[in-house]
Amino acid sequence: MENTYHVGMADLVVVSAPAVLITLGLGSCIGLVIFDTTAKIAGMAHIMLPDSRGTKIIEKVGKFADTAVPTVIDELIKKGASKNRMKAKIAGGAQMFALPGVATDFLSVGVRNVKETTSMLQKSGISLVASDTGGNKGRTVEFSTTTWMLAIKTLGKGKTEI
Amino acid sequence: MLDLSSFNNLQLDAIREVGNIGTGNAATALSKLLACMIDMDVPRADLVSIYSLSEYYGDPDSVVAAVFVRSFGEFGCSLIFIQEEEDADLMVNLLLKQQFGDSVPTDLDPEMKDSALTEVGNIILSSFLNAVNMLIGTQHQISVPGVARDMLASILDVVASIFGQMGDMALVINTQLRVGASSQNEERVISGNIVMLPDPDALELLLRKLQVL
Numbered sequence: 001m002e003n004t005y006h007v008g009m010a011d012l013v014v015v016s017a018p019a020v021l022i023t024l025g026l027g028s029c030i031g032l033v034i035f036d037t038t039a040k041i042a043g044m045a046h047i048m049l050p051d052s053r054g055t056k057i058i059e060k061v062g063k064f065a066d067t068a069v070p071t072v073i074d075e076l077i078k079k080g081a082s083k084n085r086m087k088a089k090i091a092g093g094a095q096m097f098a099l100p101g102v103a104t105d106f107l108s109v110g111v112r113n114v115k116e117t118t119s120m121l122q123k124s125g126i127s128l129v130a131s132d133t134g135g136n137k138g139r140t141v142e143f144s145t146t147t148w149m150l151a152i153k154t155l156g157k158g159k160t161e162i
Numbered sequence: 163m164l165d166l167s168s169f170n171n172l173q174l175d176a177i178r179e180v181g182n183i184g185t186g187n188a189a190t191a192l193s194k195l196l197a198c199m200i201d202m203d204v205p206r207a208d209l210v211s212i213y214s215l216s217e218y219y220g221d222p223d224s225v226v227a228a229v230f231v232r233s234f235g236e237f238g239c240s241l242i243f244i245q246e247e248e249d250a251d252l253m254v255n256l257l258l259k260q261q262f263g264d265s266v267p268t269d270l271d272p273e274m275k276d277s278a279l280t281e282v283g284n285i286i287l288s289s290f291l292n293a294v295n296m297l298i299g300t301q302h303q304i305s306v307p308g309v310a311r312d313m314l315a316s317i318l319d320v321v322a323s324i325f326g327q328m329g330d331m332a333l334v335i336n337t338q339l340r341v342g343a344s345s346q347n348e349e350r351v352i353s354g355n356i357v358m359l360p361d362p363d364a365l366e367l368l369l370r371k372l373q374v375l
Contacts, residue, residue, distance in 0.1 A: 009213045009322060024222045025315025028323055048212075048319075048326050059330055060213070096320050097230040097308035109323045138316020140223065155225060155312055 002146065007031075007044045012062035014043035014075040017145035024140050026092035028110035030065065030117050030133075031141040033150060034072050034088045034126060036081035042145050043072040047092075049109065050116035065113060069120035088126050089150045089162060090117055091141045093133040110134070130162035166209055166331040166362075174207045176372040180294055181205030181335040185356060187293035188286045189339055195285055196256050198341060205337035212322040212332050219244070219355070222315035226250075229283025229309050230320070233291050235302035237368060238361040240324060241290065243283040245354040247311060252352045253341065254278045280309045286339070290356055298371040321359055328362045335360075 007013050007023040015021065017040035023031045026046070035042035045068040052064040061067040077083060093114035097107055114133045121128050132139070132152050140153040149161045182205050189200040208218075216222035227250035229243045245253065254275050258266045284307040295302045310317060325332035334357055341352040360368055369375035 009215075010326075011213075025216065025313035025319070027312070027316035027319025029319050048323055063326065094316070096310050096312065096317060097228075099230070099232060099305045099308045107320070136310065138312040138319075140313065 002144070005044075007046050009046050010048050010060040010063035012043065012045040012060075012068060012072060012075070014041065014072065014079060015145070016041050016079065019145050021143040022141070026139045026141065027094055027096045028092070028113060030090055030092040030113045031139070031150075032068065032072065032088065032090050032117055033143045034069075034076060034086050035143075035145070035148060036076060036085045037087075037148055038085050039079070039081040040145060041076055041079045041081045042143060042148075043076050044143060045069075045072050047113060047117060050112040065116035065120055069117065069124060073124055073126070083125070086126050087129045088121050089130045089143070090114070090128065091132045091139050091150060091152050091162070094135050094137055094139070096136060096138065098136065132160070132162050166329060166333055169209060169333075173369055173374045174209075176374045177207040177333070177335060177368070178205055180297065180368065180372070181207060181337050181358065183297055184290035184294045184335075184358065185337040185339070188290040188356060191285050191289035192282070192339060192341070195260075195282065196253075196341060197260065198256070201340040203338040203340075205335060207333065207335050209331050210334055212325050212330055215318045215322055215332060216315040218334075219318065220314055222313065224314050225311065226314050226317060227279060227309070227311045228317045229280055229287065229307050231284065231287045231291075231307045232305040233302050234305070235295070236300040236364075237295060237298060237302060238364045239291075240320075240359045240361075241287045242317070242321070242357045242359070243286050243354055244314075244317065244357060245352075249352045249354060250279055250311075251275070253282055253354070256341065256352070257282055276309050276311075280307050283307055283309070286354075286356065290358070294358075298368060300367075300371075321357070324359060325362075333360065333365065334358070
């Protein structure tokens with residue numbers, strides 16, 4: 001019997017297999033999973049923003065790429081995972097609206113989310129084995145610890161697995 | 163920087179009134195454009211946790227159509243017009259009927275429809291903004307509109323990431339427009355939400371101009 005966990009915005013959930021981790025409607029946000037197939041543990045974070053610098057009180061560590069990545073890794077280790085076996089997959093980071101001819105930093109937050117998440121994984125020595133990022137479409141993602149695959153649903157394009 | 167959690171009722175009431183004036187102007191413009199009656203609700207001004215924005219508006223997974231504009235100037239803000247996809251299509255049909263009469267081509271490509279939808283959204287949002295800026299005596303420039311059809315939660319990510327940089331709450335000014343039946347045999351009411359998101363530093367200006375700060 002697989003338990004299903006919904007990972008809300010800026011949340012972070014670490015579980016032991018068998019489990020399914022779901023996050024709904026990622027726009028510019030990132031769905032990050034880090035997992036260890038030997039220890040059979042996986043963690044998912046719903047990252048909203050690239051970095052926490054300038055934020056005084058961080059209520060949710062899952063909100064920022066620079067705090068979410070190390071926390072998921074720590075939580076996985078606490079549950080018995082080994083850092084050198086960990087692998088990561090990411091999806092999301094779309095730009096929902098484009099306004100031609102307008103410099104709008106806040107609309108391209110998706111791109112910066114992808115960049116920061118990728119670089120945090122690299123710094124931590126975790127290999128990013130699959131990703132589906134960018135574009136202008138929202139994604140709903142579902143990670144199964146049975147197959148270790150990340151299923152991505154996009155409006156009008158159906159379902160893909162990475 | 164204003165602390166959103168310390169807003170009092172008087173301030174929220176004042177902001178609600180701004181929404182009321184903006185919506186009134188938007189309803190008038192839409193009514194002229196579509197040549198039919200428009201109803202509006204009393205606007206709401208709510209402080210919402212950015213983590214539960216999509217629940218505030220409905221089902222995170224539901225498909226919506228949204229038009230987005232950005233306003234530059236003293237009073238910087240973003241505005242979104244959100245509709246259920248079905249309502250957006252009905253609204254587009256109403257507009258096209260103005261153009262084509264009863265012989266609206268049935269095979270219009272999606273880009274054409276999106277273009278019409280963007281135009282309706284643009285008129286609604288710029289009329290809203292014009293009224294607000296006139297009220298508080300500020301100059302503004304408005305961006306070209308952007309359009310998206312997607313899951314509600316993905317659209318609201320934009321909102322969450324704007325306010326998320328400042329904290330955990332968003333101030334949303336929210337109002338509903340309802341397009342009545344244009345011809346007697348049509349009873350379907352078309353709804354849409356105008357969502358106004360003042361930039362955090364623009365909020366302070368707004369409150370000062372309204373003399374509630």
